[in-house]
């Protein structure tokens with residue numbers, strides 16, 4: 001099986017390296033030539049363009065920023081993958097995009113005899129490096145079963161959530177929980193500090209109880225250290241929450257909490273903090289109070 005991977009950023013690069021390590025015959029493409037060279041160093045082949053990759057691969061993976069990038073690479077322009085794929089090729093989009101776009105891309109590719117899975121991930125760069133990402137997948141069950149092992153080479157959990165688009169719906173649910181949870185941790189820690197209790201003690205005391213969470217364990221220490229190096233950037237989270245709002249409109253789902261947190265993230269973006277980790281939601285509270293969270 002020849003595998004192609006388009007998109008070698010923070011996530012795609014280590015995911016590609018894990019595929020090579022597990023013995024997959026991998027061809028890669030990215031606009032960033034340095035990222036391509038790094039993968040070639042590890043044993044992957046470089047494609048000149050997306051056309052060459054489409055013509056030579058049986059399974060095509062993408063790890064791109066958002067819906068317009070995936071649409072553009074797959075369907076638009078001179079080198080669009082759809083113009084050159086062999087019938088029977090499987091396309092797996094691992095980017096976090098709008099589920100409505102996943103369904104549109106899948107419909108367009110079906111006309112070329114290509115079947116698609118949407119398979120976004122949770123876990124971030126450390127888990128991409130370790131190969132322990134969590135995949136949430138949408139698409140036909142037989143195609144999912146046939147490619148579970150391939151995704152398993154990059155992740156420790158691979159769950160089919162339903163038909164095409166279900167992977168990205170699940171990812172949006174994940175992003176809602178994470179965003180609101182980070183905001184809640186920020187709000188609570190600032191309340192505690194302003195009330196005279198050390199944030200470190202609050203964290204230590206409540207992390208094992210009902211309020212504890214993976215989000216709290218990962219982000220509270222970053223907030224106390226004032227270490228907002230990404231990780232997962234505020235701007236990417238705004239992108240995901242914008243997709244949440246778009247997807248919610250289609251089904252008339254209420255989003256009172258998500259909307260609030262999205263506004264907080266947009267304010268941080270306007271203040272120049274868009275490239276910070278999403279734990280920088282704490283900065284929103286620091287700006288309001290004029291106090292920095294400490295240990």
Ligand code: NAD
Nearest residue numbers: 007008009010011012030031032064065095096124125232
């Ligand atoms: P990134 O910006 O680091 O990487 C994107 C890559 O796509 C870049 O290398 C860029 O050059 C390439 N690219 C863009 N347009 C292209 C095109 N037309 N042709 C070829 N290459 C192109 O992004 P990332 O952090 O790796 O995230 C990728 C996806 O994974 C996003 O949807 C993101 O939301 C999701 N995600 C990211 C994280 C994280 O922690 N970074 C965690 C989970 C999911």
